[in-house]
Structure formats: structure tokens, C-alpha cells
Amino acid sequence: MAALSVLDELSPNKRAQIERILALMDEYLVFLVPLFSELSMPQQNQARHQLRLFLAQQDGANLRLLTVFLHLMNFWCLVSRRRRFRSLTQVQKDRLIQQFFASPIGLVRKGFWGINTLAKLAVYSQDCVHPLINYHPRPTPKGIS
Amino acid sequence: MSQRQLEYDIVIVGSGAGGGTVAKELAPLAARGARIALLEWGGRFDPTRHHSRLELDMAQKYYFDWGGMQTKSKDLTLAFARAVGGSTNVYTGTSLRISQEVLDQWQIPGLTRQDLDPRFQKYERENNVHLSPEQELNDNNKLFRLGCERLGWEVTQFPVNTKNCVGLGTCNLGCAVGAKQGTARVQIPEAEKSGVEVIPWCRVDKVTTHSVEATIIPPLPGFDKGQYVPGPYRMMAKKIILAAGAIHSPLVLERSGFTSPALGRYLTCHPALILVGQHPQSITNVTGHPKSFYSEQFLAKQRFLLESCMYFPFTLAKNLAGYGADLDWLIKRFPQLQMILVLAIDEAEKHNRVLWGRGGKPVVEYRISQQTKRALVQGVRASAQLFFAAGAERVHAPGAGRFLVSRNEAPRLDSIVTEDQFLLGQISIAAAHLMGGCRMGTDPKTSVTDPWGRVHGHRHLYVADASLFPAAAEINPYLSIMAIADRVAQAVREDLGVNS
Numbered sequence: 073m074a075a076l077s078v079l080d081e082l083s084p085n086k087r088a089q090i091e092r093i094l095a096l097m098d099e100y101l102v103f104l105v106p107l108f109s110e111l112s113m114p115q116q117n118q119a120r121h122q123l124r125l126f127l128a129q130q131d132g133a134n135l136r137l138l139t140v141f142l143h144l145m146n147f148w149c150l151v152s153r154r155r156r157f158r159s160l161t162q163v164q165k166d167r168l169i170q171q172f173f174a175s176p177i178g179l180v181r182k183g184f185w186g187i188n189t190l191a192k193l194a195v196y197s198q199d200c201v202h203p204l205i206n207y208h209p210r211p212t213p214k215g216i217s
Numbered sequence: 218m219s220q221r222q223l224e225y226d227i228v229i230v231g232s233g234a235g236g237g238t239v240a241k242e243l244a245p246l247a248a249r250g251a252r253i254a255l256l257e258w259g260g261r262f263d264p265t266r267h268h269s270r271l272e273l274d275m276a277q278k279y280y281f282d283w284g285g286m287q288t289k290s291k292d293l294t295l296a297f298a299r300a301v302g303g304s305t306n307v308y309t310g311t312s313l314r315i316s317q318e319v320l321d322q323w324q325i326p327g328l329t330r331q332d333l334d335p336r337f338q339k340y341e342r343e344n345n346v347h348l349s350p351e352q353e354l355n356d357n358n359k360l361f362r363l364g365c366e367r368l369g370w371e372v373t374q375f376p377v378n379t380k381n382c383v384g385l386g387t388c389n390l391g392c393a394v395g396a397k398q399g400t401a402r403v404q405i406p407e408a409e410k411s412g413v414e415v416i417p418w419c420r421v422d423k424v425t426t427h428s429v430e431a432t433i434i435p436p437l438p439g440f441d442k443g444q445y446v447p448g449p450y451r452m453m454a455k456k457i458i459l460a461a462g463a464i465h466s467p468l469v470l471e472r473s474g475f476t477s478p479a480l481g482r483y484l485t486c487h488p489a490l491i492l493v494g495q496h497p498q499s500i501t502n503v504t505g506h507p508k509s510f511y512s513e514q515f516l517a518k519q520r521f522l523l524e525s526c527m528y529f530p531f532t533l534a535k536n537l538a539g540y541g542a543d544l545d546w547l548i549k550r551f552p553q554l555q556m557i558l559v560l561a562i563d564e565a566e567k568h569n570r571v572l573w574g575r576g577g578k579p580v581v582e583y584r585i586s587q588q589t590k591r592a593l594v595q596g597v598r599a600s601a602q603l604f605f606a607a608g609a610e611r612v613h614a615p616g617a618g619r620f621l622v623s624r625n626e627a628p629r630l631d632s633i634v635t636e637d638q639f640l641l642g643q644i645s646i647a648a649a650h651l652m653g654g655c656r657m658g659t660d661p662k663t664s665v666t667d668p669w670g671r672v673h674g675h676r677h678l679y680v681a682d683a684s685l686f687p688a689a690a691e692i693n694p695y696l697s698i699m700a701i702a703d704r705v706a707q708a709v710r711e712d713l714g715v716n717s
């Protein structure tokens with residue numbers, strides 16, 4: 073319920089901005105966190121929804137930065153490899169992402185950190201991945217407080 | 218909406234380690250008829266109703282900015298909580314006393330271990346501070362101790378403040394069984410018994426002479442409403458004590474028009490890295506108290522601390538400098554992972570500060586200094602050594618230029634992990650020990666309050682939280698915040714001419 077109301081209250085502009093970021097993220101999600109492809113379709117949708125909720129709480133300036141950076145990644149891929157990211161081989165993808173990850177330009181590293189963190193958030197924050205990563209926290213005992 | 222007015226004798230703003238302590242210490246005055254309010258931006262958490270133990274759910278409910286407030290330069294994230302009890306809800310509960318050496322450097326007249334020790338004793342008793350018995354320590358912690366012992370390094374067990382802990386291991390998402398002792402659990406209920414009024418969902422916007430301007434906000438879904446309807450309020454008070462934490466206390470003063478050359482400045486935060494070692498076998502790590510040992514081996518010269526720790530999948534992933542298959546590979550081996558926290562001791566520098574930004578959002582300007590960077594790099598090397606000494610096969614060592622360093626490379630760590638490869642913005646640096654911003658001292662040019670927390674030139678207004686620290690505590694700070702807040706409560710009583 074809480075989640076629904078956050079999204080319901082968004083302006084159409086902000087909603088469109090968030091959907092744009094999600095669409096752009098889709099290009100990179102599986103490469104950045106391959107575990108994403110091990111999730112079922114509903115789980116993948118849940119991961120995207122989680123991102124949506126997180127982005128809904130970011131201010132306009134942050135959303136703009138993320139959008140600009142994702143466009144920059146796409147642009148650099150087209151310019152340097154003449155293909156979209158999803159059409160590259162694993163090795164080519166890795167080389168390209170390394171250019172962002174280990175860029176000599178601090179701003180580029182920080183931008184990539186933001187995108188990478190979003191991808192991590194989409195996947196690793198889901199409790200449905202716990203069995204896949206063998207993470208088994210002790211269950212909360214009933215009736216204690 | 219028109220502003221409503223409430224009358225009090227004393228108003229305390231913020232209910233964390235500092236505010237909760239002051240509320241309890243002034244509570245005897247409430248028992249004698251004084252009207253005291255404890256105003257808190259966040260809500261009241263009930264372990265059984267509000268603790269899902271899910272990372273994002275709890276981060277969103279408990280923390281400012283989901284626990285990941287970024288500094289302006291976007292190379293450091295800050296974690297601090299918003300709730301009745303403040304960050305003591307989400308702390309790990311390690312309970313240390315600040316050292317006399319650090320107090321000597323602070324040079325605050327009267328602030329000595331002799332003055333603080335009886336206060337420490339009081340809160341250690343109230344919070345059930347003790348050493349966990351050997352049978353409760355998990356492998357993750359014991360391996361930290363083993364590594365230190367094999368290397369001949371100093372290692373000490375953390376006193377912790379739990380009661381009937383069942384080892385859920387998710388302390389930083391709030392304790393789901395109420396075992397961790399903090400101001401929400403101990404001091405605030407005590408204060409309420411004597412008549413202190415706790416007002417949750419109450420964000421203080423400004424303080425003026427003898428009044429506080431606040432907004433009561435609607436509660437988060439699933440939480441109880443407070444006693445007042447949402448809207449703007451003015452609380453009149455003879456004494457106002459600001460304890461909104463190192464970020465928000467200076468901001469409230471700034472918004473209220475206070476000017477001081479030191480206001481908001483000299484922020485320190487013990488910038489930290491989470492490091493991981495992978496063992497060949499499964500170890501116990503996610504159950505049991507996450508933090509049992511620390512080492513001060515490198516504190517004096519290299520200026521960093523090592524602590525055992527254990528985090529949750531997303532927090533861990535966020536803090537690893539990497540992506541893709543490498544990251545998945547490591548995280549899928551969760552049961553084999555040992556973790557260490559490296560905390561750099563940062564200098565109090567005037568340019569590190571908090572201020573209001575455009576759009577009314579807090580901005581933290583913090584530059585990671587060359588000295589801090591060096592300390593973190595040396596901390597990575599030392600941690601890698603420790604992991605290998607404890608039996609790890611591989612170590613995630615940021616600054617190595619690759620995701621994992623393997624055991625056979627251990628002798629060459631100094632040349633593998635280098636400052637050149639330790640790239641800010643690539644490596645996740647996080648901080649949860651926020652200090653300074655309203656530092657105490659004697660000179661109004663370099664401090665905001667006097668040694669007893671009285672804001673210079675304003676005898677009705679006090680500060681009683683981590684923002685008072687003139688420089689880093691060099692250890693986990695909450696117990697020292699409580700002891701210093703206790704001094705502020707003493708000053709308030711003395712200024713009112715009453716003894717408790």
C-alpha cells in the first residue's frame with residue numbers, strides 16, 4: 073500500500089523520467105548483475121519495481137544525472153564500438169564497462185558507480201535472491217520483543 | 218494552516234544517543250512538575266510490528282536517504298537514522314570509552330576521563346554493556362581474532378550492549394527482538410515514566426529565543442499517529458537543547474540565522490571500507506552478533522582501526538568495488554565470507570562542512586584527504602594480511618586493480634594494493650560515525666558551544682549530540698556521546714539552579 077501511494081503521488085513528468093531510466097537500465101542490468109537472469113519473470117519485474125520505488129524518492133536533479141549518464145554510456149558504446157551494448161560480446165562488454173569503472177575522470181567513475189549501485193540494488197536487495205546466494209539469516213523468533 | 222502553540226519549560230530536539238540521554242537526565246525535573254518535550258522527526262518503532270528485517274524496507278523506514286546520503290563530491294555515503302532513539306536503533310551496540318589521549322588533543326577544559334568515567338559507568342550499567350561469552354561468538358569474529366593473533370597484532374573484544382540477544386545478526390536494520398539496548402529501549406522509556414512528553418513525527422525547522430518552530434508530519438504508513446495533528450507548531454521553552462545529530466543540529470542553527478565561523482564545519486566521520494575474505498569452507502557468519510573484535514594495532518601511526526563486521530547482501534554488494542560475474546561469484550559464496558571494516562581516523566578540517574543547499578536539501582561538503590586515502594589503502598593491505606592469516610583463499614581488496622587477490626599473492630600485497638589504483642568514486646566509502654559541526658571549545662571563532670554545550674552567546678540554547686565533538690573520537694562514539702550529553706544535562710540543571 074505504502075509503495076503504491078508513493079508512485080501514485082508522482083507527477084506525470086517524474087513518472088516518465090523514471091520509466092526512461094528503467095528502460096535505459098535494462099540494457100546493462102544483466103551484465104552488471106548476471107544473477108538477474110536467474111530470477112523468474114515476476115521476480116525480475118519485482119526488481120524493476122524496487123528500482124522504481126527507489127527512484128521515486130530521488131529528486132529531479134539526481135534523476136537527470138542518471139538519465140544523462142545512461143545516455144552517455146549508450147553514446148560512447150555506439151561511437152567506440154558502432155553497436156548497441158546488448159549486441160556486444162561478453163569480452164567487448166567488459167572492456168567497455170571497464171572504461172567507465174576505471175576511468176581516469178572522477179566524474180565518469182562516480183556516474184558509473186551510481187548506475188552500478190542501482191543494478192545491485194535491483195537484484196541483491198530482493199529476498200528472493202537469498203537462496204541463490206546461500207544467504208540464510210536466522211528467522212525471527214515469534215513472540216519476543 | 219495557522220500555527221498552534223504549546224508551552225514547555227524545556228524542549229529537546231532529536232532523540233538519539235544525545236537527546237535520549239538528556240531527556241532521561243532531566244526527567245527528574247519533569248517528575249517535579251517541569252514540562253519537558255522530546256521532539257523527534259521520526260516515528261516510534263515497535264520491534265514486533267515494524268521490523269521486516271528486509272534491507273530496503275528497513276533502510277527506507279529507519280534511515281535518512283535510505284542510509285546512503287551522498288556527499289557533494291559523491292565519493293562518500295553517510296548513514297544515520299530518523300526515529301525515536303535516533304541512530305541507536307540501528308547501531309551495532311559496541312560500547313567503548315573515548316581515550317584520555319584523544320581528550321588531551323581536544324583540549325576542552327574539564328573534559329577528562331576523570332570527569333567522564335562515572336558517566337560511562339552509569340550508561341554501561343543502564344545499557345547492560347558486557348563481553349559476550351565465548352560460545353556466542355561466531356566464526357566470522359573468531360577468525361578476526363585468530364588472524365590478529367597469528368600476526369602478533371593487538372586485538373580486543375568489543376563490549377556490547379545486548380540483553381537476551383538471539384543472534385539474528387541484523388542489528389543495523391534495527392533489532393527485531395528488542396535485544397539491543399539504546400535510548401529508545403532504555404533512556405526514553407525511563408524519561409517518559411517521569412513525565413517527559415515524547416512527540417514523534419515532529420520536525421524542528423527553526424529555533425528562536427525561547428521557542429522552537431516545528432512541523433508535525435503525517436506518520437509513515439503502518440505507524441501510529443502522534444498525539445498532535447499534522448501542521449505547523451511553535452513550542453515555547455525556557456531552555457532548548459538541540460540533539461539532532463551532526464548533520465541536522467548545525468543545519469537547524471543555520472536555518473535559524475545563527476552565524477558562527479565554526480558552524481557546520483570540522484565534520485569528521487571515520488570514513489570506512491567493508492572488505493571481504495573468502496574461506497575454502499563455510500563459516501558461521503550471518504548469525505550471532507556481527508561485531509565482536511577490533512584492533513588498534515595501526516591507530517597511532519597509520520591512523521586506522523580494524524573491526525570485525527557482517528553485512529547484508531545489498532549492503533555488501535554496494536560496498537564491493539566491482540560488477541558483473543566477479544561480484545556474483547563472490548556473493549554466491551556468502552557462507553564462506555569473512556568481513557572486516559576499516560575505519561580511517563580523519564582530521565577535523567574546516568572545509569568539511571554541512572550546509573543547506575538549493576531546494577532546501579542538506580549538502581555535505583567533505584573532501585577525502587590524502588591522509589585518509591593513505592590510511593584506507595594501508596587498512597586494505599592490513600585486512601588482506603589478516604584474512605590470509607586467518608585462512609582465507611581470496612580477498613576483495615579495493616586498490617588492487619582487480620576484483621580478487623589470491624593467497625599466493627599475499628607476500629606482495631604492498632605492491633599490489635596501491636594508492637594510485639585506489640580511485641575515489643570507484644571504491645565505495647561509507648561512514649556512520651558523524652561528528653562535529655557544532656564543536657565545543659572556548660573560542661567562539663573556532664567553536665559553536667562552550668565546553669558544556671551552551672551555544673556561545675545564547676544561554677538558553679544548548680547542543681548535546683555528536684556535533685559537539687571538536688575532532689574524531691577515534692573509536693565507536695555512541696557511549697562518549699551519551700557521557701558528553703550527560704554533562705550538558707548537568708549544565709542545564711545548574712543554569713536553572715536545580716540539582717537533580
Ligand SMILES: Cc1cc2nc3c(=O)[nH]c(=O)nc-3n(C[C@H](O)[C@H](O)[C@H](O)COP(=O)(O)OP(=O)(O)OC[C@H]3O[C@@H](n4cnc5c(N)ncnc54)[C@H](O)[C@@H]3O)c2cc1C
Nearest residue numbers: 231233235258299303304309310311421465683693694695
Ligand atoms: C549503522 C550504524 C552502526 C553504528 N554502530 C555503532 C556502534 O556499534 N557503536 C557506536 O558507538 N556507535 C555506532 N554508530 C554511531 C552511533 O549510532 C551514532 O554516533 C550516535 O547515535 C549519534 O548520536 P546523536 O545523538 O548525535 O545522533 P542520532 O543518534 O543520529 O540522533 C539524532 C536524532 O535527531 C533527529 N532529528 C534530526 N533532525 C531533526 C529535526 N530537525 N527535528 C527533530 N528531530 C531531528 C533524528 O531523526 C535522529 O533521531 C553506528 C551508526 C550507524 C548508522
